[in-house]
Amino acid sequence: MAKAEDQAARLARLAREVRERAEAHDLAADGAGASDAHHHPAEAATDADARERELQAHLRLREEEERLLRLAEAAGRGEYGVCVDCGDAIPDARLQIVPDAERCVACQEAASRGHRR
Numbered sequence: 079m080a081k082a083e084d085q086a087a088r089l090a091r092l093a094r095e096v097r098e099r100a101e102a103h104d105l106a107a108d109g110a111g112a113s114d115a116h117h118h119p120a121e122a123a124t125d126a127d128a129r130e131r132e133l134q135a136h137l138r139l140r141e142e143e144e145r146l147l148r149l150a151e152a153a154g155r156g157e158y159g160v161c162v163d164c165g166d167a168i169p170d171a172r173l174q175i176v177p178d179a180e181r182c183v184a185c186q187e188a189a190s191r192g193h194r195r
């Protein structure tokens with residue numbers, strides 16, 4: 079089991095990386111707007127679509143950052159890596175692959191099945 083401080087540091091780093099990706103999205107969107115001096119209606123529509131997709135991607139990254147920051151706090155309290163359903167420790171191997179896992183594999187599968195019922 080990794081130390082709580084290590085887990086908190088890793089999650090904080092992941093959150094920072096996600097925020098940097100979100101900020102890179104912002105810059106890309108601004109650059110596209112500034113270079114768009116000549117406006118054809120068709121291009122404007124494409125721009126609007128691209129901007130909408132950028133915005134959605136940006137919002138997803140922001141949500142991911144917030145989730146990772148919450149998990150970093152939980153790790154600081156020694157509450158990270160515990161299944162929210164059964165309270166068992168989530169294996170480190172799973173947390174390496176899915177840092178924001180909230181459930182152990184068994185409970186995650188049970189939860190997915192539950193949604194379909």
Ligand SMILES: [Zn+2]
Pocket residue numbers: 161162163164165166181182183184185186
């Ligand atoms: Zn569980």
